[in-house]
Amino acid sequence: MDPAVVVPDYRIEIRPAELSELAVTSIGELDVYTLVVVPEDKRKVRTNLRAPILINAKLRLAKQALLDRSDYPIQFFLAQPHQGQGQAREASNAGLNP
Amino acid sequence: MIGDDIEVKVLDLKESQVKLGIVAPKSVAVHRREVYLAIQSENTQAASAAQIDTITDLIQR
Numbered sequence: 783m784d785p786a787v788v789v790p791d792y793r794i795e796i797r798p799a800e801l802s803e804l805a806v807t808s809i810g811e812l813d814v815y816t817l818v819v820v821p822e823d824k825r826k827v828r829t830n831l832r833a834p835i836l837i838n839a840k841l842r843l844a845k846q847a848l849l850d851r852s853d854y855p856i857q858f859f860l861a862q863p864h865q866g867q868g869q870a871r872e873a874s875n876a877g878l879n880p
Numbered sequence: 881m882i883g884d885d886i887e888v889k890v891l892d893l894k895e896s897q898v899k900l901g902i903v904a905p906k907s908v909a910v911h912r913r914e915v916y917l918a919i920q921s922e923n924t925q926a927a928s929a930a931q932i933d934t935i936t937d938l939i940q941r
Contacts, residue, residue: 799907817926824934830926833919848911848919856918 785816785831788858794834796847803845804838813837818860825861832856 785792794809806812814836816829831854837844881887885905892899902910 797907797909817923819922819925820934820938821925822934824937827934827938828922830919830922832915833922846919846923848909848915856915856922 783816783818783829785814785829785834788829788860789831789854792831792854794847794849794854795851796836796849800836800845800847804836804843805841806838809836811838813839819857826859827861828857828859830856831858 792814794814796809801807801809804812814834816831816834818827818829820827832852833846833848833856835844835846886908887903889901889903890898891901904910
């Protein structure tokens with residue numbers, strides 16, 4: 783999914799070596815998506831904000847990055863009690879980071 | 881030292897705990913194994929058959 787849907791100010795940094803692997807010079811040239819896990823229990827539907835998929839659509843190159851910043855959790859639960867409160871949702875999820 | 885530019889430091893020694901620090905150039909990715917494993921596990925689950933009922937439910941909301 784597009785992570786900006788759940789974290790509107792989703793920003794990532796990756797190493798220059800990773801940018802060159804994808805044959806770009808800035809993150810702006812890449813499409814950024816996150817994986818979604820859809821288990822039976824819909825309260826546990828979650829997305830991995832810590833390891834986004836970066837895609838260079840033009841050259842058909844892609845990789846999964848592992849971000850250094852730890853405030854983006856591996857399990858960000860989409861079903862939150864505080865719907866529509868971006869900051870609160872982010873904060874309440876921060877503690878779930880293993 | 882590991883190679884020419886990676887340094888392993890003992891930051892702290894406590895009873896049965898050792899705290900290690902890795903000093904490496906910015907081009908080297910250093911991550912904890914638990915983080916790797918957690919991401920692998922999420923990847924596998926994301927790739928396994930999604931529960932259609934859950935998705936239908938989510939779309940209808």
